[in-house]
Amino acid sequence: MKIVLPGDKISDTPVRMENAIVENGKTYATVIGMMDESRGAFIPLESVWYPREGDFIVGIIENSKNNVYTVSMDSPFRGLILPPPRPRFGGRGGRDERFGRHEERREIMHMGDIVSAFVKEVKREADQIILILDRPRRLTGGKLIEVRPSKVPRIIGKESTMLRQLETGTKCTILVGLNGIVWLNGEDVPLAQKAIAKIQEEAHVGGLTERISELLENKGR
Amino acid sequence: MIMGGSGEKPQLIINGKRTDGRVPDELRPIKLEVGTLKNAEGSAYLEWGNNKVLAAVYGPKEAQPKHIADPNRAIIKCRYQMAPFSSLEEHSRSGPNRRAIEISKVTKEVFENVILLDNFPGSEIDIFIEVLQSDGGTRAAGITAAAAAVASSGIPMKDIPYAVSAGKAGDLILLDLNKIEDNYSDADMPVAIAPRNNEVLLLQMDGSMSKEQFDSALQMIKKAGETITKIQRDALEARYR
Numbered sequence: 290m291k292i293v294l295p296g297d298k299i300s301d302t303p304v305r306m307e308n309a310i311v312e313n314g315k316t317y318a319t320v321i322g323m324m325d326e327s328r329g330a331f332i333p334l335e336s337v338w339y340p341r342e343g344d345f346i347v348g349i350i351e352n353s354k355n356n357v358y359t360v361s362m363d364s365p366f367r368g369l370i371l372p373p374p375r376p377r378f379g380g381r382g383g384r385d386e387r388f389g390r391h392e393e394r395r396e397i398m399h400m401g402d403i404v405s406a407f408v409k410e411v412k413r414e415a416d417q418i419i420l421i422l423d424r425p426r427r428l429t430g431g432k433l434i435e436v437r438p439s440k441v442p443r444i445i446g447k448e449s450t451m452l453r454q455l456e457t458g459t460k461c462t463i464l465v466g467l468n469g470i471v472w473l474n475g476e477d478v479p480l481a482q483k484a485i486a487k488i489q490e491e492a493h494v495g496g497l498t499e500r501i502s503e504l505l506e507n508k509g510r
Numbered sequence: 511m512i513m514g515g516s517g518e519k520p521q522l523i524i525n526g527k528r529t530d531g532r533v534p535d536e537l538r539p540i541k542l543e544v545g546t547l548k549n550a551e552g553s554a555y556l557e558w559g560n561n562k563v564l565a566a567v568y569g570p571k572e573a574q575p576k577h578i579a580d581p582n583r584a585i586i587k588c589r590y591q592m593a594p595f596s597s598l599e600e601h602s603r604s605g606p607n608r609r610a611i612e613i614s615k616v617t618k619e620v621f622e623n624v625i626l627l628d629n630f631p632g633s634e635i636d637i638f639i640e641v642l643q644s645d646g647g648t649r650a651a652g653i654t655a656a657a658a659a660v661a662s663s664g665i666p667m668k669d670i671p672y673a674v675s676a677g678k679a680g681d682l683i684l685l686d687l688n689k690i691e692d693n694y695s696d697a698d699m700p701v702a703i704a705p706r707n708n709e710v711l712l713l714q715m716d717g718s719m720s721k722e723q724f725d726s727a728l729q730m731i732k733k734a735g736e737t738i739t740k741i742q743r744d745a746l747e748a749r750y751r
Contacts (some may be wrong), residue, residue, distance in 0.1 A: 294746055310626070320665075418630075418632065493750050
């Protein structure tokens with residue numbers, strides 16, 4: 290596989306793919322990555338998270354105002370958790386109450402709480418991109434660490450193999466947000482942290498799974 | 511040694527060689543390292559002759575303060591600064607001065623033309639360029655280092671720009687002026703170029719040049735650009751070897 294840098298041509302034909310632009314009918318990379326010519330795939334080595342519907346994220350409740358929670362997640366995008374929709378049983382005094390109240394939530398959250406959620410909708414508001422979040426879950430205890438968003442697929446692994454290996458090896462629950470925030474909780478958090486740091490460092494080198502299982506077996510020693 | 515000021519003009523070319531022994535179209539030795547700073551999204555450390563420059567890139571993040579945010583694209587904040595100890599004279603006052611503000615502005619404009627800002631409306635990208643030691647041509651060195659830092663950060667960009675200066679001593683066109691040449695030459699022209707299409711992103715000039723001299727200076731810069739681009743590429747690729 291060949292290392293490709295921003296501005297390098299990756300195809301003579303216009304191809305619509307992530308982390309690439311089309312100029313004059315040719316496709317150029319916009320980030321540093323590896324080109325797998327046999328599959329025609331461009332794998333970024335570094336990239337910035339760009340939200341899509343269905344993405345799993347981990348963030349921190351930043352504000353709670355007008356029944357809406359604002360979630361900060363180490364990215365230029367702001368997440369919102371709206372109150373659950375209220376079933377309508379006819380009008381109540383003419384007021385259109387589409388949303389329920391705080392108290393009707395299953396969980397009440399406070400500023401500073403760690404929360405995991407899924408992106409339900411990516412909305413372009415007047416001044417920035419807003420993410421409507423769905424299925425929020427408050428996380429208690431544990432530890433948050435930052436990872437590079439481009440390394441998240443490596444931490445999760447093919448069909449979550451790497452993540453499962455990490456979880457069994459360290460007896461931790463690990464939630465990996467695609468925004469680059471990871472929540473760890475369980476027995477050997479320092480070991481999990483060590484393993485994740487190693488994955489990030491060596492994400493582009495082959496045989497990573499073996500090295501990580503070795504690290505986990507030796508308990509990081 | 512005091513340089514600059516209105517002293518007598520030193521001889522810039524002796525026996526076809528320059529004050530530091532280079533021939534007219536020779537670059538100073540360049541050493542570039544990427545990923546120097548762990549906290550930054552992207553970073554680079556550049557040694558360009560006696561220039562030592564550190565560049566760091568952060569973001570994209572929510573633009574602060576809110577009123578400066580652009581609803582259609584990301585904004586770039588750029589800070590070029592010389593360390594108080596970087597120079598032999600002047601610049602000894604820390605904090606932004608007239609010159610630093612100007613260079614920050616032109617650097618920002620270079621990167622506004624290569625970074626895909628439309629992807630991140632309402633956000634900001636911070637570029638910091640810190641000159642630790644200076645010997646002429648630090649804006650070019652800063653742009654070259656910052657370009658490598660942005661490329662290593664994963665912020666999408668169209669191309670990796672480079673910058674270098676050319677100048678004139680008498681009728682002779684010189685590449686990559688150092689401090690003495692910068693102060694006493696008849697013209698000094700820093701240029702930043704996006705190498706893929708040879709787009710000029712920055713062009714400033716002190717002094718005067720004829721059209722032919724300008725053309726040959728630009729030619730020289732483009733030729734030197736191949737070397738600089740290769741150094742940038744090698745540094746970026748070395749991180750993943």
